[in-house]
Amino acid sequence: MEDVAREAKVSRALVSLVMREQPNVSEARRERVLEAASRLGYRPNAMARSLASRRTRTVGVILDDLRNPFFAEIAGGVEELASDLGYQLLLGAGGRQAQRERMALNALLEYRVDGVILVSPRMTAAHLVAAVAEVPLVVVGRLLRSIDADFVLTDEAHGTELVLEHLTGLGHERIAHVDGGRGAGGPQRRAAYLRGMKARRLAPYARVIPGDFTEEAGTRAAQELLRDSRLPTAVFAANDVIAAGLLGGFDRAGVTVPDQVSIIGYDNISIAHLAHVSLTTIDQPRTSMGRIALELLLDQIEHRRPGVLRLLEPTLVVRSTTGPPRG
Amino acid sequence: MEDVAREAKVSRALVSLVMREQPNVSEARRERVLEAASRLGYRPNAMARSLASRRTRTVGVILDDLRNPFFAEIAGGVEELASDLGYQLLLGAGGRQAQRERMALNALLEYRVDGVILVSPRMTAAHLVAAVAEVPLVVVGRLLRSIDADFVLTDEAHGTELVLEHLTGLGHERIAHVDGGRGAGGPQRRAAYLRGMKARRLAPYARVIPGDFTEEAGTRAAQELLRDSRLPTAVFAANDVIAAGLLGGFDRAGVTVPDQVSIIGYDNISIAHLAHVSLTTIDQPRTSMGRIALELLLDQIEHRRPGVLRLLEPTLVVRSTTGPPRG
DNA sequence: GAGAGCTGTTAGAGCGCTCTAAAGACCGAG
DNA sequence: CTCGGTCTTTAGAGCGCTCTAACAGCTCTC
Numbered sequence: 001m002e003d004v005a006r007e008a009k010v011s012r013a014l015v016s017l018v019m020r021e022q023p024n025v026s027e028a029r030r031e032r033v034l035e036a037a038s039r040l041g042y043r044p045n046a047m048a049r050s051l052a053s054r055r056t057r058t059v060g061v062i063l064d065d066l067r068n069p070f071f072a073e074i075a076g077g078v079e080e081l082a083s084d085l086g087y088q089l090l091l092g093a094g095g096r097q098a099q100r101e102r103m104a105l106n107a108l109l110e111y112r113v114d115g116v117i118l119v120s121p122r123m124t125a126a127h128l129v130a131a132v133a134e135v136p137l138v139v140v141g142r143l144l145r146s147i148d149a150d151f152v153l154t155d156e157a158h159g160t161e162l163v164l165e166h167l168t169g170l171g172h173e174r175i176a177h178v179d180g181g182r183g184a185g186g187p188q189r190r191a192a193y194l195r196g197m198k199a200r201r202l203a204p205y206a207r208v209i210p211g212d213f214t215e216e217a218g219t220r221a222a223q224e225l226l227r228d229s230r231l232p233t234a235v236f237a238a239n240d241v242i243a244a245g246l247l248g249g250f251d252r253a254g255v256t257v258p259d260q261v262s263i264i265g266y267d268n269i270s271i272a273h274l275a276h277v278s279l280t281t282i283d284q285p286r287t288s289m290g291r292i293a294l295e296l297l298l299d300q301i302e303h304r305r306p307g308v309l310r311l312l313e314p315t316l317v318v319r320s321t322t323g324p325p326r327g
Numbered sequence: 328m329e330d331v332a333r334e335a336k337v338s339r340a341l342v343s344l345v346m347r348e349q350p351n352v353s354e355a356r357r358e359r360v361l362e363a364a365s366r367l368g369y370r371p372n373a374m375a376r377s378l379a380s381r382r383t384r385t386v387g388v389i390l391d392d393l394r395n396p397f398f399a400e401i402a403g404g405v406e407e408l409a410s411d412l413g414y415q416l417l418l419g420a421g422g423r424q425a426q427r428e429r430m431a432l433n434a435l436l437e438y439r440v441d442g443v444i445l446v447s448p449r450m451t452a453a454h455l456v457a458a459v460a461e462v463p464l465v466v467v468g469r470l471l472r473s474i475d476a477d478f479v480l481t482d483e484a485h486g487t488e489l490v491l492e493h494l495t496g497l498g499h500e501r502i503a504h505v506d507g508g509r510g511a512g513g514p515q516r517r518a519a520y521l522r523g524m525k526a527r528r529l530a531p532y533a534r535v536i537p538g539d540f541t542e543e544a545g546t547r548a549a550q551e552l553l554r555d556s557r558l559p560t561a562v563f564a565a566n567d568v569i570a571a572g573l574l575g576g577f578d579r580a581g582v583t584v585p586d587q588v589s590i591i592g593y594d595n596i597s598i599a600h601l602a603h604v605s606l607t608t609i610d611q612p613r614t615s616m617g618r619i620a621l622e623l624l625l626d627q628i629e630h631r632r633p634g635v636l637r638l639l640e641p642t643l644v645v646r647s648t649t650g651p652p653r654g
Numbered sequence: 655g656a657g658a659g660c661t662g663t664t665a666g667a668g669c670g671c672t673c674t675a676a677a678g679a680c681c682g683a684g
Numbered sequence: 685c686t687c688g689g690t691c692t693t694t695a696g697a698g699c700g701c702t703c704t705a706a707c708a709g710c711t712c713t714c
Contacts, residue, residue, distance in 0.1 A: 046438045066402050066406055080422075083434075089418045093403070109370060110372065215602070244603055245602065251602065270394070275542070275576065275578065276571055276603075277603060
């Protein structure tokens with residue numbers, strides 16, 4: 001910067017003003033500075049800028065694992081908007097362990113990110129409270145009323161209702177559910193399923209098969225269901241990956257979908273739309289979730305304010321794995 | 328830091344030594360400093376540290392799009408190792424546009440990342456040359472002999488040979504190829520396919536259907552093949568997504584896989600292993616590619632040295648979409 | 655033509671660290 | 685007791701920027 005100032009025969013301060021595109025710089029000098037900068041191949045040092053201005057123009061994102069498309073798609077939404085707005089993304093993965101998650105968060109805080117987006121965090125509420133005291137925070141996919149942060153959620157109850165409406169609309173009554181265990185959304189979907197079945201006077205047909213959001217859980221669930229004398233006419237999987245497992249399990253047993261059993265997933269991850277899978281499912285707008293999370297975060301960075309809850313509506317995507325019941 | 332020094336009754340310099348875990352600090356003082364730091368909730372400022380030490384302990388990763396599982400999995404590999412080694416990840420996406428890619432790179436350079444990993448970059452060789460002059464660079468999935476950077480590649484020719492060996496081993500001769508256009512790996516796979524067919528005296532049966540690494544390309548290719556009087560007995564898709572499109576297209580036309588036609592993909596992205604898809608394919612070790620890229624980068628950061636080329640071997644994964652030819 | 659009120663420019667302190675060089679503490683050897 | 689050597693600690697100068705306050709040079713008003 002020193003060199004640019006000398007080259008353009010102005011003060012360092014003026015170079016700074018030009019680089020930050022501040023008003024009240026005469027056109028003549030602005031050009032002289034810009035020209036000198038490009039002649040010298042000057043590249044501003046964001047570290048120094050951050051140190052002096054106490055603003056890094058970076059945001060941190062912490063998620064479970066990039067290899068899980070659900071998380072990658074949320075990160076994709078954040079990235080897209082961030083780069084448009086000139087923010088830089090610092091990424092950390094927690095690998096489903098609260099411990100690693102906290103370490104990743106600490107690392108981000110050392111870099112003085114302007115804000116943090118936590119996607120389905122596993123850490124305890126106490127740790128989240130501590131974090132909120134240090135940095136603007138947006139939590140995606142998990143709600144904690146005790147914490148004054150922003151939350152981005154989809155309406156799991158509504159999504160589950162859409163599932164049940166769709167299936168009962170087709171005439172299904174014996175609807176089983178493969179649940180997702182304690183991961184984000186799992187308990188809510190199970191509870192909403194049980195509530196919905198009861199409300200429809202289908203409680204006697206309700207059946208929850210324990211799972212954990214993995215394909216194997218789906219495969220196992222298919223085997224378990226096949227052991228019974230009579231298959232349910234429809235199965236509601238807690239996510240698409242479980243549904244894919246079910247699809248495979250039934251396929252191998254010669255059970256056709258949707259002729260003998262309907263299958264519906266949740267999330268609408270990219271595999272769901274593949275023509276060959278063509279899974280009926282509930283769409284969670286992952287990219288939007290990421291984008292909205294960042295919007296809230298930046299707003300929070302600008303003006304500290306009470307936490308906000310953004311509830312997004314999931315939608316039903318009907319494809320080929322559901323149809324009317326047979327028998 | 329000032330406060331910690333005062334609290335522990337030592338100099339700032341000593342606090343710095345302790346925080347960096349340098350040797351030659353007496354046990355007594357080290358503990359006094361550590362205790363003072365935790366009492367004050369001191370968190371080192373990585374920006375200031377980076378500014379003073381001229382090392383940021385961050386690496387930049389630039390890829391097309393996080394929503395593409397192939398890229399997300401490579402990034403996942405980088406992230407995993409980075410967090411183990413105490414490096415922070417700055418992420419940028421180029422969205423398949425050379426222009427955006429360059430902007431993302433510039434942004435990373437302002438943050439003075441210690442090194443950059445470029446995954447299947449689209450920018451011109453000239454821009455890469457310029458980048459290499461400024462920062463240690465590792466390029467994944469693209470080779471440019473004129474550039475003195477590190478490269479991580481898989482052996483596309485070998486992978487394609489594995490495909491042809493597998494198919495001809497099953498007895499196939501009429502093997503078509505749906506190609507990937509100009510994206511990374513596409514031209515290499517097509518060329519190797521044509522070479523391999525010729526070497527096996529199957530050149531008359533060689534047939535390339537133009538595509539572009541998308542599912543639609545696969546669907547269209549299926550339609551095109553179905554218009555012919557006679558189907559090939561096997562189709563080699565330039566990647567798994569194309570293969571999925573083929574699968575769907577044939578499925579809808581009532582053509583069974585692998586009974587009437589075998590299908591083989593490339594990449595082994597996560598959908599490929601799903602029981603219901605069960606795609607025979609070539610595995611590219613994405614996570615390792617990311618990890619190795621980072622290893623090379625860090626090594627390059629330590630000691631500047633001539634560029635290195637790391638060629639990884641792809642492997643064949645036989646699942647259910649290939650079988651012997653019929654008719 | 656003096657003062658107020660602009661706009662455009664600058665000096666210089668400071669952001670929170672690292673790093674070099676030098677000083678201080680402590681040891682055994684002479 | 686002094687000296688050289690090793691180990692530990694410290695002062696202080698940066699790292700490359702921003703930001704405040706002040707200043708210079710205007711125009712406008714009365």
